[in-house]
Amino acid sequence: MGFCQPAGQERHYVVDAAQDTPGYNLVSIGEHKINIRPAVKDDLANVVALDDRTTGLRKPEYWDDLFTRYGNRKDSRFFLIAEEGDTLLGCIFGEVRSWEFNSVPCGWVGTVSVEPNLRMGGIGSILYKEICRCFRKAGVTKIRTMIPRDATDLMSFFRAQGMMAGPFIQLETDMDEGV
Numbered sequence: 001m002g003f004c005q006p007a008g009q010e011r012h013y014v015v016d017a018a019q020d021t022p023g024y025n026l027v028s029i030g031e032h033k034i035n036i037r038p039a040v041k042d043d044l045a046n047v048v049a050l051d052d053r054t055t056g057l058r059k060p061e062y063w064d065d066l067f068t069r070y071g072n073r074k075d076s077r078f079f080l081i082a083e084e085g086d087t088l089l090g091c092i093f094g095e096v097r098s099w100e101f102n103s104v105p106c107g108w109v110g111t112v113s114v115e116p117n118l119r120m121g122g123i124g125s126i127l128y129k130e131i132c133r134c135f136r137k138a139g140v141t142k143i144r145t146m147i148p149r150d151a152t153d154l155m156s157f158f159r160a161q162g163m164m165a166g167p168f169i170q171l172e173t174d175m176d177e178g179v
């Protein structure tokens, strides 16, 4: 299954108009039919394996906890997966956060991850668009994320979605012993 297309050819997304509930969608890229839906508990093993292939770290407890907090909330927290048949292609999660750091309510994208051998085929974009529909339904119009400075793939990806540097900066320090 390859999503990459020869240079110069356009990629055509065809959205299934019957699926008008944010968080649920059926999108065609070429001949591929990609189902987007909220994650369920049974997806966790595949999500853990995808994260391991992406980051080199296996964190089952983290994903289990995230699923407990995000998987059962459909109003302001969204954990979506993309699949073709039974095959997991990618996942994204995010939540609406209100008034943290004196910021108006906005949608935060936490992780987005696509199966390494299927990248640059449009799957990340359809996950992003779908979580945007969820955020819009939740009543927000602004989206934020935070990425490592050296994550050039994520930087290029989010720039391609129209994101630019925001008005906040992150500060940090190591705590002294005993503090």
Ligand SMILES: CC(C)(COP(=O)(O)OP(=O)(O)OC[C@H]1O[C@@H](n2cnc3c(N)ncnc32)[C@H](O)[C@@H]1OP(=O)(O)O)[C@@H](O)C(=O)NCCC(=O)NCCS
Pocket: 054, 055, 110, 111, 112, 113, 114, 115, 118, 119, 120, 121, 122, 123, 124, 125, 126, 152, 153, 154, 156, 157, 158, 160
């Ligand atoms: C970032 C990521 C999600 C993108 O997914 P994807 O399915 O490859 O993205 P898309 O094919 O929809 O790309 C959309 C656009 O983003 C840009 N882009 C995406 N990946 C890029 C890369 N590696 N280099 C340059 N541009 C890139 C391109 O402009 C692309 O548009 P184009 O194909 O028309 O040129 C994927 O590379 C990934 O999973 N990376 C690992 C992310 C990670 O570390 N996640 C865990 C911690 S958050």
